[in-house]
Amino acid sequence: MINSILLYPLLFHFFVAIVALFFWRDTRIQRVISVAGSIIALFLSILLFREVWYNGIITMQSGNWKAPFGITMVADTLSATLVLLTNILGVAIAIYSSTSIISERAKFGYFPIFHLLLMGLTGAFITGDIFNLYVWFEVIIISSFVLLTIGGEKPQIEGAVKYFTLNILASVIFLTAIAVLYGLTGTLNMADLRLKIALVENQSLVDIAALIFFIGFGIKSAVFPLYFWLPASYHTPPAAVSAIFGGLLTKVGVYAMIRVFTLLFERSEFLDNLLILVAVLTILSGALGALIQNNIQKLFSYLIICHIGFMIAGLAMNTTVAFTGTVFYMIHDIVVKANLFLVGGFIYRLKGSYSMRQLGGLYQSHPKLSLLLLIPLFSLVGIPPLSGFWPKISLITAGLTTENYLLIAFIIFGSFVTLLVIAKLWSEVFWKESEPISFKANFKSFHSMKKKEQFSLVFAIALLAFVSLYIGFGAEHIQNLSSRIATELTTPQLYLDAVLKTK
Amino acid sequence: MKTLILKTASGYLLPVLLLFSVFILLRGHYLPGGGFVGGLVASIAFVLHAFANGLENTKNLLRIHPGFLMPFGLAIAFISGLAPMFLYDLPFLTGIWFDEPLPVIGMVGSALFFDTGVFLVVIGVTLTIIFTISESA
Amino acid sequence: MEILLAFLIGILYASGIYMMLRRSLVKLIIGIILLGNGANLLIFLLGRITKDKPPIIPEHSKVFLDGFADPVPQALILTAIVISFGLQAFAIILIKRAYKVAKTDDLDQMNTTDEYA
Numbered sequence: 205m206i207n208s209i210l211l212y213p214l215l216f217h218f219f220v221a222i223v224a225l226f227f228w229r230d231t232r233i234q235r236v237i238s239v240a241g242s243i244i245a246l247f248l249s250i251l252l253f254r255e256v257w258y259n260g261i262i263t264m265q266s267g268n269w270k271a272p273f274g275i276t277m278v279a280d281t282l283s284a285t286l287v288l289l290t291n292i293l294g295v296a297i298a299i300y301s302s303t304s305i306i307s308e309r310a311k312f313g314y315f316p317i318f319h320l321l322l323m324g325l326t327g328a329f330i331t332g333d334i335f336n337l338y339v340w341f342e343v344i345i346i347s348s349f350v351l352l353t354i355g356g357e358k359p360q361i362e363g364a365v366k367y368f369t370l371n372i373l374a375s376v377i378f379l380t381a382i383a384v385l386y387g388l389t390g391t392l393n394m395a396d397l398r399l400k401i402a403l404v405e406n407q408s409l410v411d412i413a414a415l416i417f418f419i420g421f422g423i424k425s426a427v428f429p430l431y432f433w434l435p436a437s438y439h440t441p442p443a444a445v446s447a448i449f450g451g452l453l454t455k456v457g458v459y460a461m462i463r464v465f466t467l468l469f470e471r472s473e474f475l476d477n478l479l480i481l482v483a484v485l486t487i488l489s490g491a492l493g494a495l496i497q498n499n500i501q502k503l504f505s506y507l508i509i510c511h512i513g514f515m516i517a518g519l520a521m522n523t524t525v526a527f528t529g530t531v532f533y534m535i536h537d538i539v540v541k542a543n544l545f546l547v548g549g550f551i552y553r554l555k556g557s558y559s560m561r562q563l564g565g566l567y568q569s570h571p572k573l574s575l576l577l578l579i580p581l582f583s584l585v586g587i588p589p590l591s592g593f594w595p596k597i598s599l600i601t602a603g604l605t606t607e608n609y610l611l612i613a614f615i616i617f618g619s620f621v622t623l624l625v626i627a628k629l630w631s632e633v634f635w636k637e638s639e640p641i642s643f644k645a646n647f648k649s650f651h652s653m654k655k656k657e658q659f660s661l662v663f664a665i666a667l668l669a670f671v672s673l674y675i676g677f678g679a680e681h682i683q684n685l686s687s688r689i690a691t692e693l694t695t696p697q698l699y700l701d702a703v704l705k706t707k
Numbered sequence: 708m709k710t711l712i713l714k715t716a717s718g719y720l721l722p723v724l725l726l727f728s729v730f731i732l733l734r735g736h737y738l739p740g741g742g743f744v745g746g747l748v749a750s751i752a753f754v755l756h757a758f759a760n761g762l763e764n765t766k767n768l769l770r771i772h773p774g775f776l777m778p779f780g781l782a783i784a785f786i787s788g789l790a791p792m793f794l795y796d797l798p799f800l801t802g803i804w805f806d807e808p809l810p811v812i813g814m815v816g817s818a819l820f821f822d823t824g825v826f827l828v829v830i831g832v833t834l835t836i837i838f839t840i841s842e843s844a
Numbered sequence: 845m846e847i848l849l850a851f852l853i854g855i856l857y858a859s860g861i862y863m864m865l866r867r868s869l870v871k872l873i874i875g876i877i878l879l880g881n882g883a884n885l886l887i888f889l890l891g892r893i894t895k896d897k898p899p900i901i902p903e904h905s906k907v908f909l910d911g912f913a914d915p916v917p918q919a920l921i922l923t924a925i926v927i928s929f930g931l932q933a934f935a936i937i938l939i940k941r942a943y944k945v946a947k948t949d950d951l952d953q954m955n956t957t958d959e960y961a
Contacts, residue, residue, distance in 0.1 A: 225778035268801040362954040387890025
């Protein structure tokens with residue numbers, strides 16, 4: 205049955221997690237299982253992507269209960285792309301963490317939980333049922349709590365309290381929104397919801413439900429007044445964990461927002477204005493926050509917020525071109541942000557500090573590695589022809605056609621500040637004379653590692669750098685992909701047909 | 708808690724409660740009950756035993772760490788979901804049933820195996836949580 | 845009944861948020877629990893309440909004999925309860941750990957992560 209291919213990446217991650225759980229005590233075997241499992245899962249998600257690319261939307265009714273009664277799994281091009289990206293990150297981070305996660309951490313179940321997190325992400329991207337989306341969100345946050353707190357250092361625990369509180373609050377708000385929506389329509393299937401929502405008499409209640417969804421997803425995706433948990437927690441865990449968080453967790457929120465506001469709800473002027481306002485303020489606060497940071501990982505955390513604003517800006521403009529920009533930016537951002545956190549962790553391995561003031565002279569001591577680290581940094585800035593440049597063209601074009609000059613101004617402002625921040629980071633960390641930094645006790649620096657371990661760290665970064673180079677130089681392909689996704693998003697009829705009329 | 712009555716009673720309650728939890732598990736498909744509730748009842752049996760006789764005794768009784776039930780439970784549930792996919796080419800989690808009812812248990816299908824998996828996972832998780840909390844107290 | 849439940853849900857949400865805004869870690873957890881219960885009851889209420897008609901097909905029958913309560917909200921609540929059970933267990937262990945590490949249960953003093961370093 206060809207439709208089952210939809211579930212393979214998800215089920216395979218579950219399988220890997222179970223197998224890794226069986227080897228609870230032996231972290232060496234877990235490392236091997238994790239790397240091998242991620243590579244196979246990547247292969248499976250490439251198969252899924254191929255299938256969707258050539259044959260269109262795939263749906264699967266789990267338990268053979270027909271839509272809209274059962275839980276439907278849907279892979280349209282957006283879902284398949286995101287699943288593919290999740291698994292690319294999965295491979296890179298599994299390879300990176302197979303070396304960087306010390307056994308004291310790994311023995312608390314790092315690797316099984318890592319795969320459960322990837323399973324949750326995959327599930328959230330392919331589900332076609334709003335309550336099932338809630339369940340996947342919970343799978344994601346439970347696994348991320350564990351990953352965040354493994355190790356139990358003071359900053360980690362304190363960051364986790366903040367992360368935990370706001371994410372649970374987001375889940376409760378999301379659940380409330382589902383309750384309201386279910387009360388209004390009596391269905392949970394997203395395709396069916398679109399049809400039923402249009403029939404609801406009291407449309408102002410629908411608007412309220414939409415706003416509650418917006419707040420819930422807003423916390424998850426760290427938009428302007430709701431982002432404070434992110435810079436408080438993302439720099440505390442090991443770099444590999446930060447990388448998967450920074451790359452994917454906020455993007456799940458953005459994905460959910462895109463899904464809900466293109467498929468479920470008709471857009472109103474109020475909502476558009478709200479999205480524009482939020483986008484502008486998110487870019488502004490993320491950019492200003494990034495300007496003053498000294499800790500590299502924290503600086504990247506603020507840049508995440510800043511660039512979430514770009515995606516929300518595209519969503520706010522609500523045209524095919526704008527969606528193309530949003531999706532392209534998301535594809536670029538997932539790869540590059542994850543890589544940046546890996547780079548931060550790598551710099552820490554080399555020099556033993558995250559502080560920009562203390563760091564320095566990296567270019568002098570490691571010129572070749574510096575050139576590798578340069579790729580994600582400059583991709584983020586978007587120096588043409590690197591990957592960050594292309595989506596902004598679509599975003600600004602969309603801004604010109606819809607006459608949202610405020611958004612254009614802030615997108616340019618955000619890019620400019622990103623350039624400034626990265627230039628500052630480059631001159632501080634790579635060019636400046638370095639101070640001698642004393643290593644912490646039992647700190648395992650890059651130079652004291654075996655050749656094989658050194659190779660795996662560099663390989664993970666190089667893999668993601670290669671992908672971001674491909675996004676930059678093969679921008680034509682990604683642009684095609686994004687515009688196809690944008691077309692699917694603006695014509696939800698395709699999605700409805702695929703879900704409700706199969707068999 | 709050191710009371711003779713509870714200590715004596717817990718010795719009898721443990722098997723009764725475990726039997727009851729299996730009963731709840733088995734009736735779960737058509738009537739109220741099921742793996743989750745059954746698992747909770749089973750873990751309550753052990754928690755009660757731990758209350759009366761101390762954590763160490765319960766651990767000795769269990770022999771294995773309850774956390775080891777988790778991968779087994781997950782694996783059983785996972786396989787029961789996969790079975791229709793690979794045996795009959797039906798979607799994931801479709802219920803498949805044996806033709807003849809078994810004595811005592813009644814109709815057996817993949818749903819029962821799924822519930823058994825849930826049962827084991829719930830016991831494993833609940834006991835791990837409770838043991839962890841009471842150990843560090 | 846519906847009116848009563850509506851008030852109850854309102855009180856649960858309000859007191860949950862009030863508790864979350866306190867500075868104590870323990871009150872934070874209590875707030876989360878109250879909010880979660882409020883949300884579960886909200887699903888129950890908005891799924892329409894049908895009394896005395898459990899959605900169980902009687903024995904020796906193939907279909908429902910008369911009207912029955914919508915089973916979906918109940919399934920949703922059960923799922924949500926199971927999830928919040930896991931989350932709350934985790935939360936309690938987390939705050940215990942946080943209390944041990946930070947040696948305070950005042951959230952305002954947990955500001956290591958905001959230090960400029």
